[in-house]
Amino acid sequence: MTPKIHTLSNGVRVVCDPIGGLESLALSIVIDGGARWETEATAGWAHLLEHMVFKGAGARSSREIVEAIEGQGGNINAATGQERTSFQVRCLTGGLPLGMSVLSDLVRRPTLDPADLEKEKGVVGQEIAEAADTPDDRVFELAQARAYAGHALGRPILGEVASLTPATAETLGVFHRGLYAADRIVVSAAGAVDEDELLALTEAAFGDGRAPDRPLNRPSPAAFAGGHAAETRKLEQAHLVLMLPGVSRQDPDFFTQMIFTEMLGGGMSSRLFQEVREAHGLAYAIDAYNDAYEDVGALGVYAGTGAADAAPAARLTAQEIKKLAANVGEGELARAKAQLKGGLFMRRESPLARAEANANNIHSFGRLFAARELAEKIDAVGPQDLRRVGERLIAAGQSASAVLGSKRAAGAGEAFAEALAAG
């Protein structure tokens, strides 16, 4: 039985998903808004805002916020994505009232002090530097910039120092009231949690009679642009991301592409792992991933290879995608389905994963899914569906890529595109 979604008078939605046998819980407040809602001038503000609300909110200082949660043995976290911003508390049973008090303050009543803002721009500047230093962060950033060139989705979530510098407490406050509008907030709890208590706490924390927020305009639709980036850096390995335009979260073929991705490079029995790593020894790390948004999506492959192996690994990846699109084995299909379902059932035992999944499904689909319903969707996918999705991935004739490493590796993205197009 899936839990019921409750809507408060001010538009905040609430969902409670008790899990038997647990003594801990997760409370998530997930906002249907993130970096994608920024303009070029406000690039990085969603993430900066997520940092800033921790500097003081409600009656609590920065230190009091973390002391409150950590003092009862819990922990508090937040994450900014392209489309969602999430604030989370993990704690033992009994920690719900304090968790709600702190998280609702963060989301609704941040202090946004000007002096704190200047200091926090420096901290985010260091986070930007750290991402630049980390090869497998940087290469994803480069590929994303090619895949969605000229669109918000192509910009790094952290933003750039130049777009953060002009933010003031006032302009960030306007951005805050727009992005964290009440009707785009879902409060989601899972684990050792009681629905009546959750509802009463949410009503008290959010039903504060505030005037309705002026929401930001919804972000403009994105499109897969494509293109190849290469950045030279003195590294032992070449880091490689290869992307094809795929399905959005709303696409009826969403589950089909998930299965396709799983067969291609999901686990150690996947084609890429077996061919590129095991049979040819061209990469230590290789895997495929789905990157889906509300309106667009992509299938991506990451590989870490030797410089001389980057182009061969990219070519082999293209060949494996074409082979898989042409012919799906029965055994591997059954395995990929079992993998996805196994992952699904195991994640449901984690309070945080469950709370987040529920909130995200409310945002994307306005409803929840029972594990059995998702399992049935996975089971319903047949070889002909996979062929259709595979052909669609290739037929677009587009790809995006990024290579980070020595000059010798630089042509790997083009090699991928050529091998994909070859008859």
Add this chain to the structure above:
Amino acid sequence: MTPKIHTLSNGVRVVCDPIGGLESLALSIVIDGGARWETEATAGWAHLLEHMVFKGAGARSSREIVEAIEGQGGNINAATGQERTSFQVRCLTGGLPLGMSVLSDLVRRPTLDPADLEKEKGVVGQEIAEAADTPDDRVFELAQARAYAGHALGRPILGEVASLTPATAETLGVFHRGLYAADRIVVSAAGAVDEDELLALTEAAFGDGRAPDRPLNRPSPAAFAGGHAAETRKLEQAHLVLMLPGVSRQDPDFFTQMIFTEMLGGGMSSRLFQEVREAHGLAYAIDAYNDAYEDVGALGVYAGTGAADAAPAARLTAQEIKKLAANVGEGELARAKAQLKGGLFMRRESPLARAEANANNIHSFGRLFAARELAEKIDAVGPQDLRRVGERLIAAGQSASAVLGSKRAAGAGEAFAEALAAG
């Protein structure tokens, strides 16, 4: 009630820890042996062996091993540490017999094919390259090499290409039979698992009447050496690891140092986070960790800073360690205890974390601990214990450090040592 430890006739120990309400389980086979058991000539062999057993074991090929586990929706993993090697299956209930069949083959009946071995040396070579490229892997390696200079604990677990090259299927086979000796194996399951089934499966899989193994000699005791390393690399940030000689896992002050570390740099309310990041904005990431072995241990601090901020951050860290050793606040002590206990109780809800903790406790202490007993040990620590541990950390007059980044950051380790020694 803690589960019972069973010992089979061949010395393998078994522990089963059912968790109510779950539909999944974790099965771990943990060996009391790892990189520390290597000589200079066999550096990296424990990790290479962990890779090699996946290339074929029992009647299964490399591909059949992963297909078996992934085909039933589970996943399989392994990890090599300095003192332990662990093989793990996560799966849904019903997956135990296959999990046991595969894992016991990996541990007891690896094929060790010469051609596979040559290929796998290349894959591990790429893993070594990847670690070298990742700043926060590399800086830990450099610091560890200073802390335990001249000892196996100071060598990277991955080894070096030069020490892997000479390995043959035969010499690695001898190493395998020594390292994975039956009396150093613990089979540990947690989650949706039945003790009688686990015992019967383990007896069948391990009680194979094989002649007793010739174990390797136990590794020699280690000592904290100390010293400062600096590696120049063109990076946006300076990556910094600072270490002080601390307690071993067997030390009566083990829990006291855990609390000390938590207060110093465990969470966002810790002294280092509040001072170095929040008050002075010198680092984006800063945290403290305990690194304990059977006979030695260290307290470590990692920071990512701007190049010019590396030495100031290191100095401030030294001052905060001295301040904490001199005076512990009541509130922070209560918070650190709540944090450690909260983490303990939440981890117990994860089947894998529980299975691994049980196995590690059997190896280190020959027994299991009820959560309540650990909580009592934590609660028993008082301010005078923390003062003693703090003074001990400083009084040794030793430190180890590593800095990775621009030349400007290079003196941060020495700055840390000087600030620590200053009256």
